[in-house]
Amino acid sequence: MGEAIVITSGKGGVGKTTTSANIGTALALLGKKVCLVDTDIGLRNLDVVMGLENRIIYDLCDVADGRCRLNQALVKDKRFDELYMLPAAQTKDKNAVSPEQVKEIIEELKKDFEYVLIDCPAGIEQGFKNAIAGADQAIVMTTPENASVRDADRVIGLLESSHISSPKLIVNRIRHSMVKSGDMLDIDEVLQVLNIDLLGVVPDDEMVIKAANSGEPTVMNPDSKAAIAYRNIARRILGDTVPLMQMDQKKSAFSRFKKFFGMG
């Protein structure tokens, strides 16, 4: 029996879909059998980020309404044999499925997969309720901005009053230079407000945008800092203890090097 993890944030545009795709791929990279479920009905993106848009035949609504079997709707990833995706419908809206239907589908997927990652739509309405219905755990995404932290706080409150007890936090798009100059909230400030366990910190990285556009998750690119962060997060999900990446370490080593040669 696998584990279902919902990735949610409340606010839109903080990187739920990108993170779902990357953590899913990272887990597959570590040899796990993973299924990604897109619950953003009407505004599906996960297939685009994964580069699997042209392979979709059936979707979540078709499964829920019994128009096809579950394994007919699953789209196999082009890179990993053990990575699948269940796409959302694009022509319907969030009310097309009920939380019970989603829960049933997730339960079914948990029998075949070690990890079921549910990509939640923005907002706290029907789509959110659908997405969390079948989940055992939750990952809350936030960026170091007040608006995003506020929405994450709201979502954590909703999750804590649901069946999901202790959601984990990922802080996305942190810019070390801005944090240092005091223009961006730092991790401690975010954690102080939200007061939940930190699962990982993902640095702001242009490669993420590039990768998403080319339909290849960043995590495949070992040169990307965000990729390392996502791989670490995947390992933490598996239960490994991985220390937080020291984002200024590289720089300081370099500056020490410069100093040594009398350049700093």
Next chain:
Amino acid sequence: MAVRASRYVTIKGIKDGLTFQFDDKCDFEELVNDLRFKLEHTHQNILTGPLVHVDIRTGEREMTEEQKDTLLDILSQKGNLLVRSFEEPPVPELEVIDRNAVKILTGMIRSGQVLHHEGPLLFLGDVNAGGTVTSTDDIYILGALRGMAHAGIDGNEDAVIAASFFSPTQLRIADRISRPPDDGENRESHMEFAYLQDGIMKIDKMANMARLGRDFNVFKGV
């Protein structure tokens, strides 16, 4: 007459009289019949004689006045039985809300969540921005107040709002609303409290709460 099982009325002799213990589960009719039977048949000998004091125990049974009278009538038919006490089930006491007792609650009030309490409230935890605490009396927060607090919500202008980390989005006491100044500078947050003075909201250090002149228990030293 058939022999009847005597199980509903238990008669016990005590130092200075008799105790009648009535079963509290059986049908009232059966109880009456058993009492009659005992008085008229089985216990005749001890019930004819000098004056005896009787205590009645009804257990958990709730009886109407009529039912009580029925039982007392039966007993009074025996001239020597003097009912001394009639013990009824204790009336469940109404929970008295002590408005001076501070209610202690722990947890975390996140964005969109509302905590309301009648009476003074001591909250151990944070109130995040977007979260709301309301009370008819004082609000004390052992933690960060980043959200909205409304003390004296029913109009109590003497109510105060205090927090260990005082950084609210908005404060309300009775019908007065106040917010931090707009000047943008990030004021250091300390352990502070807000109160109303002549209808104007003021904020002061926690240590100065004693000077407020309210009926707090003020420690004056020894």
